[in-house]
Amino acid sequence: MNLKNKVVIVTGATSGIGEACALVFGKAGCKVIITGRSQVKLDNTLDLLRKAGIDAFGIIADAGSELDNKNIAETAIKHFGRIDILINNAGISMRALFEDIDMEVFRKVMDTNFWGTVYATKYCLPQILKNKGSIVGVSSINGYRGTPARTAYTASKYAMNGFFESLRTEVMKRGVHVLVACPGFTASNIRNNALTADGSVQGESPREEEKMMTSEEVAQEIFQATIKRKRDIVLTRQGKLAVFLNKWMPGIMDGIVYNHMAKEKDSPFK
Secondary structure (H helix, E strand, O other): OOOOOOEEEEOOOOOHHHHHHHHHHHHOOOEEEEEEOOHHHHHHHHHHHHHOOOOEEEEEOOOOOHHHHHHHHHHHHHHHOOOOEEEEOOOOOEOOOOOOOOHHHHHHHHHHHHHHHHHHHHHHHHHHHHHOOEEEEEOOHHHOOOOOOOHHHHHHHHHHHHHHHHHHHHHOOOOOEEEEEEOOOEEOOOOOOOEOOOOOEOOOOOOOHHHOEEHHHHHHHHHHHHHOOOOEEEOOHHHHHHHHHHHHOHHHHHHHHHHHHHOOOOOOOO
16 A cells, blocks of 8 residues: 555644654655644644654644534645545543542543544545545554443443444445554553543553553554554554453453552552
8 A cells, every 4th residue: 555645634643642653654655634732732743743754734623523623624635635544543531430530521531532533534534435545543452341440431432443343334345444443551641641530630640651562663553554454453462362351251351450450559449
């Protein structure tokens, strides 16, 4: 698959997996459109991309806004004339027991992770159908196995996986590729920016980030899976094991997952 001059949109691309995807696809010859909520962070990432010789353009957007997502698609067409690949990466996490969480926090996570994906896909789909392109959903192992104190995040990722499975089947005879990428624990800002029960930002990751897969490694896996037009990928040995065990021994996995998450720093189970 030749990506030269293909136009790729990466949502939530001012850090982590999104920024890494923008670099990887851009270096392969794609023209890149990135989105984010902060103009400063957007400008910093654009500077990084352009220094790498990538033709890049940025759009301020809130992933949970339908109007913003419609504007992303319209602006991409105005600026580059087409859309070939959409990488739905924008996302937010949370960490709180369901009994404690403010429902506005639950809605915000669903709006960003699930509805943001639906909106972006809806408005980019006509171009992707026309160009027989690719739609990528950056999901999570949580799309296969729920974890305690992550109810909203888990719900959003299960919803993403189901949405893309249905959509993939709708367009399978029309030349469109739909990939669901499920990273395991990845070193990124998502845990630092995770929301707590009252909506405040967690600020510090409860996990050992240095032992995780890097965002750059995840981006390379997504790139290769897009080139090969794979259906789905599950990353890390731990992630693959969790999906396998949850399919065949879900009851046992309940206890394993509880004990594992209870060992986190400042776990809400303590």
